[in-house]
Amino acid sequence: MTELLRAVRKQRGLTLEGLAERTGLTKSYLSKIERSRSTPSIAVALKVAQALDVDVAQLFSERGDEDKVAVDRAVDRRDDRQRYRAMAANMLGKSMSPFVVRPTEHADRDARPVHPAHQGQEFVFVHVGTVELEYGDATLTLNAGDSAYFDASISHRIRSVGTRPAEVLVVAAGEAGGAQ
16 A cells, blocks of 8 residues: 555655645655555545545555556557557556557648647657657657657657558656656
8 A cells, every 4th residue: 555655646746745735634644654654544545545536445455466567468459449548557656658659640730739748758669650750840750660758848749651550659757647
């Protein structure tokens, strides 16, 4: 419980003081819960889970090592035509938000960006195909195997430009990570 509670709190960008403000509990009491020096009542557990926007059963259950790894199989995505697919979607306490993205071609450059600017950082790895990454005023062509790591607060978007559909791994971290 303690490792997960602390991880989720930090992933949400909250200090103990911030969580105390959201829950009405004291910082010292929350610290004791995180350090296994105190066991919360059901009412407190519900209050903390609600403040962190997670399911109380997941947050306060004993988790084995098998729950600390999330595996997404390619075979499960074979017929999946979703444009965005969140990876490790059920994993709590993530500090990163990984997605498989299938960018479309956007002829209209004035269209809303596929990835609007946000706080944090982003890592893009082109798995299949060729894409253009518009980053601020620059346009970069990325082929299969290429990657880019950047400050996500700068306007950016990805579009497919090759002859075959592209597939890109996007990992958002920081304030955007985990809470999308």
